[in-house]
Amino acid sequence: MKKKIRVEAVNIFPIIKNFLYSDNEIFLREMISNANDACLKMKTIYKDIYKDKYEEKFKEEFKIQVKINKKEKTIHIIDNGIGMDKIEIEKYINEIAFSGAEDFIEKYKYKSENTKSIIGHFGLGFYSSFMVSDKVEIYTKSYKDESKGVYWKCEGDPNFFLKEIEKKERGTEIILYINSLNEDFLEEKKIIKILNKYCKFFNIKIEFLGKEKIIINNIYPIWIKKSSELQDNDYIKFYNNLYSPDSPLFWIHLNIDHPFKLTGIIYFPKINNNLIFNKKSNIKLYQNQVFVTDNLDGIVPEFLTFLYGIIDSTDIPLNVSRSSLKIDSSIKKISNYILKKVCDKLKLLFKNNRSFFEKKWDNIKVIIEYGILSNDLFFEESKYFFLFKTINEKYFNFIEFYEKIKVKQIDKFNKIIFLYCTNQEQQYTNIQLAKEKNYEIIILDSPLTHNIIHKFESKYKNISFYRVDSDHIDNIIKKNISQKLEISNEKKEKIKKIFENEILDKKFTIQVENFDKKTDPLLITTPELIIRIKEIKKQQNDTSTYYDKENYNLLINANHSLIKKIVNEENTIKRKILINEALKLAMLSQNLLKGKELKSLISKYFDKLTYLN
Numbered sequence: 001m002k003k004k005i006r007v008e009a010v011n012i013f014p015i016i017k018n019f020l021y022s023d024n025e026i027f028l029r030e031m032i033s034n035a036n037d038a039c040l041k042m043k044t045i046y047k048d049i050y051k052d053k054y055e056e057k058f059k060e061e062f063k064i065q066v067k068i069n070k071k072e073k074t075i076h077i078i079d080n081g082i083g084m085d086k087i088e089i090e091k092y093i094n095e096i097a098f099s100g101a102e103d104f105i106e107k108y109k110y111k112s113e114n115t116k117s118i119i120g121h122f123g124l125g126f127y128s129s130f131m132v133s134d135k136v137e138i139y140t141k142s143y144k145d146e147s148k149g150v151y152w153k154c155e156g157d158p159n160f161f162l163k164e165i166e167k168k169e170r171g172t173e174i175i176l177y178i179n180s181l182n183e184d185f186l187e188e189k190k191i192i193k194i195l196n197k198y199c200k201f202f203n204i205k206i207e208f209l210g211k212e213k214i215i216i217n218n219i220y221p222i223w224i225k226k227s228s229e230l231q232d233n234d235y236i237k238f239y240n241n242l243y244s245p246d247s248p249l250f251w252i253h254l255n256i257d258h259p260f261k262l263t264g265i266i267y268f269p270k271i272n273n274n275l276i277f278n279k280k281s282n283i284k285l286y287q288n289q290v291f292v293t294d295n296l297d298g299i300v301p302e303f304l305t306f307l308y309g310i311i312d313s314t315d316i317p318l319n320v321s322r323s324s325l326k327i328d329s330s331i332k333k334i335s336n337y338i339l340k341k342v343c344d345k346l347k348l349l350f351k352n353n354r355s356f357f358e359k360k361w362d363n364i365k366v367i368i369e370y371g372i373l374s375n376d377l378f379f380e381e382s383k384y385f386f387l388f389k390t391i392n393e394k395y396f397n398f399i400e401f402y403e404k405i406k407v408k409q410i411d412k413f414n415k416i417i418f419l420y421c422t423n424q425e426q427q428y429t430n431i432q433l434a435k436e437k438n439y440e441i442i443i444l445d446s447p448l449t450h451n452i453i454h455k456f457e458s459k460y461k462n463i464s465f466y467r468v469d470s471d472h473i474d475n476i477i478k479k480n481i482s483q484k485l486e487i488s489n490e491k492k493e494k495i496k497k498i499f500e501n502e503i504l505d506k507k508f509t510i511q512v513e514n515f516d517k518k519t520d521p522l523l524i525t526t527p528e529l530i531i532r533i534k535e536i537k538k539q540q541n542d543t544s545t546y547y548d549k550e551n552y553n554l555l556i557n558a559n560h561s562l563i564k565k566i567v568n569e570e571n572t573i574k575r576k577i578l579i580n581e582a583l584k585l586a587m588l589s590q591n592l593l594k595g596k597e598l599k600s601l602i603s604k605y606f607d608k609l610t611y612l613n
Contacts, residue, residue, distance in 0.1 A: 024182065027132055028066075028191070029198035030125035031077045031174060032206065033290055035064040038081025038172060039204040042143060045082065064202075066195065066216075067209040070186050073178050079204075080171040085142040086150050086164060093126060093138070093152060094160065129174070130156050132182040139165070140172040192216075201289040201310075221289065223265045223310055227253040239267050243282075243308050246270060249360045252345045254311065260334060262316075266309035266342070270363040281305035286312040298331050301339050301378065303371040311338070336377070343381040350385040350397065358395045361387050369448040373455055388442040391424055391431065398456075402463075405440050412480045418456075418465045419476070420444040429589055430468040433519065439477070441468060450535040469590075470528040472515060472555055487514065487558040495558055495567055502579045507550040512558050521560040522586035525553045554586070 039062040065078040084092065129136050138152040149167025154160040178185055185191065188210045195216045199206055206216040222230055222238050230253075239248045248267040255263050266283065281296045283305055289312065296305060299316060315330060346368070350357045368386055371378040383398040390396070396404060402416065409417045419434055419441045421427045434441055444452070444465075453465040466476045487495075492512040499510050508524075530551050556563060562582060569575040584601050587593040593601065 024131045025185075025194050026198075027128040027176075028075075028185075028194050029290065030128040031176075032064060032066070032195070032199050032202065034125055035077055035079035035081060035172065035174075036202050036204045036290075038079050038083070039064065041082040042080075042170075045143065061205065063205040063207055065207045065209055066191065068186055068188060068191060073183065073186060075176045075178060075185065075191070076173060077176075078171065078173045080169065083142040083147075083170045083172055084138075084140045084150060085144060085147045086162070088142065089138070089140070089150050089152050089162060129176050130154075132178055132185055133176040134179045135177040137175040137177075138172060139167060139175075141167040141170050143170045198291045200291070201286065203289050219289075221310075223253075223263045223312055224289070227255070235265065235267075238265070239308070243267070244269065248308070249363055250345070250349065251309075252341055254338065254341060256337060260313065260315035260330060260337075262311065262313040262334060262337070264309060264311035264313075266304070266307050266311075266338070268364055268367070269308055271306065271366055282308045284310050285316065286310055287314060287316065288312070299335050299338075301335060301371065301375050303367060303374050303378070304338065304342060306367055306370070339375065339377060343378065346385040347381070357385070358387065361389065361395065366446055366448065369446055369452050373448065373451050379455065379459070388418075391421065391441045391443060401440070401442070409439055409477060411478045413478070414462065416463045417477045418442065418463055419468050420449075420453075420465055421468050422449065426591055427467070427469045429520070429523075430473070430525075433473045434468050437473060439473070447539070450532050451539075453532070466528050467526075467531055469525055470531060471525050471553070472513060472519070472523055474515065475513070491567070492558055495556060495563065498567065498575070499554070499556060499579060502576055503554070503583060508552055508554040510554050510556065512556045515555075515557040515559060517559050517561070519557045519560065520586070520589075521557050521562040522582050523555040523557070524586050524590045524592065525555060526551070527553060552592075554583075 043062060062080060065076075067076045067078075068074070069076070133156070135153065135155045139149065140152075141147060141149040149165040150162065151165045152160060152162050188208075192208055192210075192214065195206065195208060200217050201219070201221045202217045203219050205219060208214040208216055222234055235251050235253075236247050239251070246269070248269055250268050252266045253264075254266065281294045281300065283296060283300055284294045285292045285296055285299070296311075300311070313334065316334065365387070368382065372382050372386065373379075386398055387395045388398070388401045401418075405418070406416050409419065411417055419439055421431055421441055421443060422445050424431060424443070431441060446452075457464060468476075470476065492514075495512045496510055503510065562578070566575055566578050566582075569578065584593055584597060588598070588601065
């Protein structure tokens with residue numbers, strides 16, 4: 001019997017093929033989803049019939065089978081679920097987008113929890129098969145007593161063929177005749193890969209019947225269980241199977257029923273400073289154990305997409321093809337819940353197992369830094385678990401460190417100064433000057449350091465960050481204590497002119513200072529502003545050259561005996577030598593002496609050693 005599919009638009013098939021689904025491999029997920037729903041419906045009916053005696057009365061194993069016939073160019077999806085009779089084929093297959101699941105749930109909504117897992121739009125999902133097929137056949141038989149088998153065929157146009165047939169077993173077999181453009185779907189490896197991607201956790205057993213039988217899915221993944229039922233090893237094993245042979249640092253088990261239903265596991269993996277930022281999420285969205293997408297814009301705060309894990313919810317609205325999210329108010333509530341659970345976990349770890357948290361800090365700090373920069377709610381919570389590591393390898397959260405330095409490291413303008421270094425070896429000289437005053441110095445060496453500094457300074461107006469080598473420590477933390485001037489302002493001007501006459505290199509801005517006698521005669525520093533501008537340019541791949549020029553402050557300690565010797569030296573040649581040799585040593589201390597100048601200095605001192613008595 002030949003009939004027409006009831007659709008308003010004759011061109012429904014081109015729409016399905018070209019626009020409804022963003023990826024043609026989705027067809028297999030939809031086919032398996034429909035088979036899964038059919039089995040769940042059958043299970044629900046049996047449970048309704050047998051009530052509490054279901055387990056002992058009904059022993060049949062529900063399963064879905066997938067096989068390929070390369071010779072016939074077909075893919076077969078077979079289930080032993082509820083099946084369909086002729087009337088149901090007419091209703092659920094031929095009426096595009098009519099939801100068989102919706103009708104079924106309405107009938108059984110007071111009778112079984114299993115109906116919550118029936119997600120079908122059997123009509124529309126089924127027609128995704130025509131994305132890859134020239135022809136689709138259905139052989140099906142309903143569970144109902146005395147029902148006959150039904151054969152249905154369609155060749156990708158509004159016409160279909162329908163007849164009753166003899167079929168012994170309940171259930172459905174769908175045969176897809178793969179078109180010439182999609183014959184790669186006849187390769188076993190590809191089909192197994194797609195099944196693993198979309199169907200790895202379906203709640204009905206899936207078998208791939210190839211050269212050997214392969215069980216595709218784990219029907220009881222750990223995220224559907226209660227955390228009280230699981231051991232640490234269960235979480236680690238699940239992580240190892242999905243992501244990495246390494247152990248995760250820690251994890252968060254999500255489980256909420258109201259005001260929305262959501263379960264899942266989020267893992268914190270080991271991450272170093274070389275984190276690569278991209279849009280693809282490592283957290284995947286499932287709906288009733290069916291993979292939907294790894295594009296979680298809106299539902300998971302962006303910085304958390306670098307973590308690993310699975311989120312499963314029936315309350316996340318999807319588009320009609322179940323291939324992407326529909327953004328609405330519920331999404332924000334879910335996102336805030338996930339954010340809160342992450343914050344709670346980090347605070348709890350820091351509070352209850354601080355030594356563990358400190359040991360793992362270097363592996364998670366970039367994620368937390370990115371969260372601080374991208375999410376204000378997370379930033380507010382971070383003061384309890386964002387750690388500052390000092391050069392003495394001690395850790396403080398923001399509140400603790402602020403309290404520790406607020407008295408000693410406050411300048412005459414009432415700014416609390418956070419001293420930091422990015423490289424302890426390169427900035428050794430300046431670190432020692434700060435240590436002599438018992439100042440605390442933190443290590444900030446991540447790619448996001450200068451963004452983090454800006455964030456804290458913008459939120460807390462009474463603090464400022466300075467790199468220890470951005471100036472002499474007395475200039476960084478200016479105090480009201482007046483120093484005894486051993487050299488008059490006139491003499492300071494004289495010193496400046498002497499050095500300006502000899503040092504013609506424009507990269508140095510000369511400043512004469514009244515430091516103590518122990519401070520080196522010459523110090524080379526890079527202003528904090530220049531440091532930050534260069535770092536921002538580097539992050540943004542800014543190719544402008546204005547700030548690429550070397551810009552340094554040359555600080556002359558007017559109280560040092562060498563400077564006094566230079567000033568008092570009347571022989572201009574000797575004075576020139578003293579100034580240039582002192583400058584080379586200052587440059588050497590900052591790793592600025594290179595090439596010919598470095599070679600010349602080294603050779604000179606080799607010569608001195610050679611002729612040393």
